[in-house]
Amino acid sequence: MGDPFVYEDVFLKLIDRGLKNGASYVEVRLQTDEGSSITMRNGKVLGFSTFGGGGVGIRALVEGGMGFASTNKMDGDSLDKALASAVSAARSASRLKKRKIGLSDERLARASYEAYQKKRLEDLSFEFLTEEGKRVESEVRDSVKRTKLSVFSISFSTHIQEKLILTSDGAHISSKVPRLYASLNFVLEDGGKTMQRWREYSGSGGAELLEEWKIESEVSEEAKRLETVMLFGVSPPKEKLDVVLGQEIVGLAMHESSGHPMEADRILGREAAQAGESFVKPESFGTKIGSPLVTVIEDPTIPGSSGFYLFDDEGVPAKPRYLYKEGYINEPLLNRETAFMLARKSNGSARAMSYAAEPLVRMSNTYLEPGDKSFEELIEDISFGIYMRSYMEWNIDDIRWNQRYVGLESYIIKNGEIGDPVRNPVMEVTTGEFYGKLFAKDKNLKFFPGTCGKGEPHQGVPVWFGGPNVRLIGIGIKSLGD
């Protein structure tokens, strides 16, 4: 990031000048994003890449209008121009606004923090990652005995994000969050049939994450199971039955149908033309969404998580938020603007993915609170059902009500035991049905990484989502192509 102390003085002067020029609020964020990646296919390197640099994003509030300006030209003139641009944009917006923007009053932080790396990402060499990619590919290839592994691609990326945030009302946050990321894609082929699996690994921390993930053994085992599903999978039963969803699907559902609809900017309509609105309305808080087992938590403070942060990009301390609690719609994700509109306090949900991006209400790590059963107990009294362990295809509508997941690794449950594999079962449910029919959950909480998209220009932020295995009762299942 260069020397933040050099910039700090410059930024404080910018903030002063912004206030003198009529702004009631000025926020300056210096942000750098640096990292590297390697991409491999079938055990061979395709290429190496690095990215880096950064710049400044400035927000100004003038008479209820918001302006944002950004530059990566770090000389004094360019920074002055960016400030002037943010202030004039805000003034221009203000002239057209009947509903003036305000910011909630908050206890803002002055703090500095860094996510811990046991082994520095900066020391992770391309040579090591090349060997790692080969090792994973080789183990997966060896594990596939009955089908052909026609494609195996893998990439590893490092990302070190540093921010210095100063606001005119006293926030002063300096942070450094390193992240490691791996993604892979493979295709199994046999007699004209194919099966494809894409998955990813991510967390905040250092190179030690690679050892913790144990990618080669996890993916090899999965490839073997997928071979069986591909070769021997039967068509799914087309009837209403109990469905056990694996942690991966549960996690995604929490992100899509709990996290997104509980973003306050969606609820209020700011994202109407982009990511859409929400089935949740300002008057929905306190109303029922599902069974008493439905408690969904959003927590940026989980150490090692992809969505990790301790203070948001407006300087508000981060904390766990209970989106749905014991079956009721409870607490939305709020930044200072939406908190002001809803007469609440911000709960520290503002995130920006690059210096050139405005902070928006974003998720971090979203999960369903686990229960106390074992997996065996979860399925023991299901006489006939289906277990969907993983997925590929999924989507959800723009108010987050109509959702679909297509199982990849799936099985029949018969008399309380996992039975024959099933190919491509389709579960298409409403959010109300999903949470209303959530009958049981086990104690095995697991998180999965993702990149959450929102905003315009588009901002992808790293998140985790997770949950235990759950049992939904009386769910209609279809086959792909029905």
Next chain:
Amino acid sequence: MLALEIASQILNSIKRSWSDAAVAVIERERSLVKVWDGEPAVIQRWSTVDSYLRLGIEGRLFIIELATSDPRKIAEEAGRLERIAKKIEPSDLYSPLPSPDVPSMHQSCADRRIAEYLQNPVRLLEEPISEAMSAGGERVSGTLTLEVTNRALATTTGFEGTEDRSSLGLHLRAFKDSSSGHWSFGSSNIDEGALKEVGRKAGEIADLSKKIADFSPGKYDVVLSPMVMGNLANVLAMMSSALASMIGYSFLAKYKPGDEVASEAFSFYDRPRDPSLPGSASFDDEGVETWDKAVIERGKLITLLHNTATASKFGSKSTGNAGWMMPRAWNLEISQGDLKEEELAEELKNGIMVMNNWYTRLQNYVEGQFSTVSRDAALLVRNGEIIGNVGRVRVASSFPRLLSSIEQMTRERNNVWWWEVEIPTRAPFSLIRGVEITRPEV
């Protein structure tokens, strides 16, 4: 300093250490107005310069992206990679940069009016929003984006090119009670008539969809709007990239040029040379002159999109679509037909008109199995009449099946460019027979 001067300066500072190198520099000035219920939620402005390097040495391939144009910082990063280059493995996707057929290109297609509006873009929104309200909208949200860029490329093979471009993108979503309509337009220049049309169409669709119609999931004949066709065309463009075939992300990997992959009614073009579309470019990232080309013509696969390296793998030639790693399309165009928009319902007779979509996700890229969710109107048509809106439904199909079932298109096409259509796409309404339409059955 002009982008080309910066690119040349960077190239000169690093070229001795690499067997071949390309340096691209892009200067951008951009403004964006995000509209929320008819008012600006925020006005954003950017002034940036970014540098991109593609470095080759003895078969090793490195790509650098830096949010700076500081030659010292860039040389530092290139030097760091040079020191480790020989320790690492050669790339399976390395091919030397091509010698340019045209060593120097300097194009200026920027609309000066876009540059003038950068400082006060809201003036361009007044009429489109007013049109949306007059046509039936009760509230309007959306985004207007204006951009001028100066893109430069210098390579060790002797290419130097620069071009000034401008772009404008507007999309508006009009709401009437719980119904909505969404429309978009992308262009290289300001066209006030087309901007008003965005508002009018959004308002009209919102108004048209206010009546609710009964619906049961099943197979339907459908009309997909230019917004939906634009979204599917973007996925098809990704799968048309030769690298996508190599890494398991394309159903086209199963086919070779000349094979039938769609119905005869469907042709699909990459149009870098259409100056009216915002993605136009006269040279690619390897300094190869671009040209318009069919990817699919009258249902037959003509070519995948290549850079020099993928072309070498496929025993082909670059199609002027580099992307240093991933070949990419510039602007997309779908062929036109003979229908008029007002004839669509009658021609469809019984079926569903899907006016917008999002979340196109695939179960299997190699097979092309996907589903996508409608947003805004999905209009039920019976006996040639629009009965009402069936709400949010899902189109579930596969690319081979859907493309083979395209029967007719409208003559008129729209230049679509918005959140779900990142590559500007000129697309018609398309009539497709026998498509699975689903939604939850509660």
